[in-house]
Amino acid sequence: MKTKLISAALLAASLMGLGGCATMDRQTVGTVGGAVVGGLLGDAVGGTGATILGAGAGALAGRELTKPGHALNR
Secondary structure: OOOHHHHHHHHHHHHHHHHHOOOOHHHHHHHHHHHHHHHHHHHHHHHHHHHHHHHHHHHHHHHOOOOOOOHOOO
């Protein structure tokens, strides 16, 4: 129960924080979004090390997928 409450609070804070990023370009939003998703997945799988690795991998994937000229941007 306590874990679900903390997770919901973190998700709400993340969404409010990203709401202020309306002036960021697409690649920055992809990088930040990838880091958030990767960190959450890493935390679900393992401990602190998995969270850090997941955030790093997510940031890298988000940046690469939103580069100009990538198939997702056409």
